[in-house]
Amino acid sequence: MNTTDTWKLDRTFESSTGTVRWAALGDPALPPVVLLHGTPWSSYTWRSVARTLAADHHVYVWDMPGYGASAKYEGQDVGLGAQARVFTELLEHWALERPAVVAHDFGGTVAMRAHLLHGAAYERLALVDVVVAFDSWGSPTYKLMGAHPDIFSRLPPALHRAMVREYISSASARGLHPDVLDQLARPWLDEAGQPAFFRQIAQNDHRWTLEAEERYGETAVPVLICWGRDDAWIRAENAQQLADRIPGARLQMIEGAGHLVQEDAPAELTAALMRFLG
DSSP states (O other), X not given: OOSSSOOOOOEEEEETTEEEEEEEESOTXXXXXXXXXXXXXXXXGGHHHHHHHTTTSEEEEEOOTTXXXXXXXXXXXXXXXXXXXXXXXXXXXXXXXXXXXXXXXXXXXXXXHHHHHHOOOOSEXXXXXXXXXXXXXXXXXHHHHHHOHHHHTTSOHHHHHHHHHXXXXXXXXXXXXXXXXXXXXXXXXXXXXXXXXXXXXXXOOTHHHHHHHTTGGGOOSXXXXXXXXXXXXXXXXXXXXXXXXXXXOXXXXXXXXXXXXXXXXXXXXXXXXXXXXX
């Protein structure tokens, strides 16, 4: 894996909650697939997978509002409800009627909400270590930060930087390359990024998943669920529970991978996705 390369989203879309940065890889004539990141990530986590899939697909990547290179501002709505609406807006902007969708972490909840609550049509859906409603969202630390975003956003920059890097590192079972950790942390470390980091935590809550969870049984597209066996953020038991709730869903556990499967086991994850996408 090349950890020092640049990852640039060269296009913009003015969404209902701010400017979204996005990019497309591969031949536009190939079948479309859209990749959704989770929190506190960005499309950067998909770089290796996206470049490989682009050999056989037209791959769309984007940073959600409040994340990565997309707009961050005070008062911005970055909750799951808003992200699902923006995703629906993007699909219309891209004129994609039935793309394949691959979603990680809370991106899976965004994709499910867009599909079940907003009528977004998919050709098939892959869910990777998804935040779901089977237990409460987040660790005690996550909940503490979400309960006091104004206080945490005023931390001295050096302390904030150390906390963000430690938090991100805990998502990997194998340990992150220092260059990758730098890239994942960077969007949260400047003047706009520090309050944005705690803003997105404060707005994320299991209430957003409950609305979609009630309708998981209505999912009528092929679904693959991939899950890192050593996920320390979302317990692996959730993978089977989710598979049981979605008709016909296939489950593949990925050994030796934590929550950031894209970093811990990119080859294994990409191979599973390629088989599923066809």
